[in-house]
Amino acid sequence: MIKCNNCGSVLPDNAKFCTNCGAEITAATSTPLKESLESTVESAAKDVKSAVEQTIRAPGGTVRSIPISIILSIVTCGIYGIWWVCQLNREVNEAAGKRDYLGGVAVILLSIVTCSIYFLYWAYKMGTNVESIRQQRGKPGGSSPIIYLVLSFFGLSIVALAIMQSELNDLYLGQ
Ligand SMILES: [Zn+2]
Incomplete structure (x- = not known):
């Protein structure tokens, strides 16, 4: 042919x-x-490779494109989402100055065995970390813990991750 x-x-x-x-x-x-x-x-x-590389290292964390992260999560049937959770877990805990925090793999495993209940706790906890990063940088506080928790409760974890990333992007870029 x-x-x-x-x-x-x-x-x-x-x-x-x-x-x-x-x-x-x-x-x-x-x-x-x-x-x-x-x-x-x-x-x-x-194209996929350049999309993945379209992340910027900013002081204190990695800025990621939200539409690309969502699309990658969907096309990989959630595998990218798991990787995204692990990266956010590490970056946010470190930026918030936490030393003893549960690794991303443990977060995923605990979320699976508790039928996502642990994930709700994790989402809330990540919100409190985002708030303390805000505080460190002298930014006004938000309602991240509640927003992440409620979205995750209604099965919109990917939306919670997107909002988390968007808030972090702004913080990392000093906006
Ligand atoms: Zn022809």
């Missing part, structure tokens, strides 16, 4: 003219389909 370089139609190997656009098919005006698929996959992989 080959691909017409003029319109992108897939044609049999022996095609002389494109059945779609009528262009004459020569070696120069067609690409073997396999090669064309490979380059498509390669460029898609590059």
